[in-house]
Amino acid sequence: MTILIVEDEPFAATHLAEMLRQTDPSAEVVGTCASVTSAVEWIKQHSAPDLGVFDIQLGDGTSFDIFEKVEIAFPVVFATAYDQFAIKAFKVNSVDYLLKPIDKHELKQALEKFKRLHQSSFPSDGFSRMVQTMAQMIDRGQKYRQRFVVSVGEHIKVLKTENVACFYSEDKATYLLTRQGKIYFLDQSLNQLEKELDPFRFFRTSRKDMVHIDSLGDIVSFGNYRLKIKVKTDRETRDIVVSRDRIKSFKDWLENAG
Numbered sequence: 127m128t129i130l131i132v133e134d135e136p137f138a139a140t141h142l143a144e145m146l147r148q149t150d151p152s153a154e155v156v157g158t159c160a161s162v163t164s165a166v167e168w169i170k171q172h173s174a175p176d177l178g179v180f181d182i183q184l185g186d187g188t189s190f191d192i193f194e195k196v197e198i199a200f201p202v203v204f205a206t207a208y209d210q211f212a213i214k215a216f217k218v219n220s221v222d223y224l225l226k227p228i229d230k231h232e233l234k235q236a237l238e239k240f241k242r243l244h245q246s247s248f249p250s251d252g253f254s255r256m257v258q259t260m261a262q263m264i265d266r267g268q269k270y271r272q273r274f275v276v277s278v279g280e281h282i283k284v285l286k287t288e289n290v291a292c293f294y295s296e297d298k299a300t301y302l303l304t305r306q307g308k309i310y311f312l313d314q315s316l317n318q319l320e321k322e323l324d325p326f327r328f329f330r331t332s333r334k335d336m337v338h339i340d341s342l343g344d345i346v347s348f349g350n351y352r353l354k355i356k357v358k359t360d361r362e363t364r365d366i367v368v369s370r371d372r373i374k375s376f377k378d379w380l381e382n383a384g
Contacts, residue, residue, distance in 0.1 A: 127152050127237075128175040130168065132192070133205070134160045134185045142179065142205075142228060149234045162187040166195045177240050178202040179224070203236045271322040274302060276310040285310065287327075291341035292357045292366060293319055295334045305341060307361035329379045331355065335366040339379075 129146060133139040139158050146153040156175055159165035161184055169192070180189035180202050189204065205224045224232055274285045291303045293316060300312045300319070314322075320330050330336045343356035343363075353368040353376065368376045 127177065127241075128154050128156045130157045130159070130165075130175040130178045130200075131155055132159045132165045132178065132180040132184070132189055134181065134183075136160070138181070138226075145228065145230055145233055146179075146237075149230060150237050153237070161185055162189070162191045162195070165189070165192050169196050169198070174199040176200060177237075180204055181226075182206045201240060203240065270324040271319075274310075274312065276302070276312065278310070283310075287323065290338055291359050292335060292337040292364065293328075294336070294364070294366065303357065303359060303364060305359050307359040325379075329376060331366055331372060331376065332369040337366060 127150065131139055131142055133142060139160070143155045143158065146155060157168050157172065159168050163186055165180075178198070178200055180192070182189050182204055189202075192198070203224060205226050205228060224236060270287075272287055274287065274290075276283050276285060285302065285304065289304050289306075291305045293312070294301055294303065295316050300315055302310045302312050304310070312319075316330065316334070316336055319336060320328075323336070327339055328336050329339070337355060337357060341358050343358040345353055345355050348354035348367060351370045351373070353373060355366050355368065357364040357366060
């Protein structure tokens, strides 16, 4: 198994190469690159390795930039020090990751996953699209809305996004329901909110509702192949429906959200 390492810290690159050899005696590190530029040149000049292990943050950009400059015809395991949101993005897109500092057991699991899923065939175009999605998600990951400013009579109140149970639309107006069961009017539409909120915390169940993962109560089958959710709050209970065409996406979200 041939492996290309992209890592801008010399000690980390050397340590990773040694861990790879210890983890899998068949692992052969055929190249080590310390930048986007050197990685692009290496890939242009050499046959594709079986696997790449890329650190995300490099001195002259991110490893995602490599995918924009050259075709990657091999699967990549990413090493990252990013937060939980980024890690969830890797899981959703079926691309493995290693959280730095790299753990030997997790490295072994990543190699086993590579052998199980990718060694026989590898759809490079699909992988490139997945990486582009990941790059966009990570770039936006720290920019999701963290709070709302609402008017309560003559007063202004600041509500943290994490305190929201759900959003819903009624009579062309949008409302926010907190975990304490209080309701506030919002100026934004649900379409706008969907773009501003972390998709691993909030799900648009239908044209009229969006719910927070931590506010899901009882979920039951509801006529005509739909689902009904009881939204949990301290004093207000609201039933929302998952429309039929969103049920599969909703179930996938349940497995990966949080």
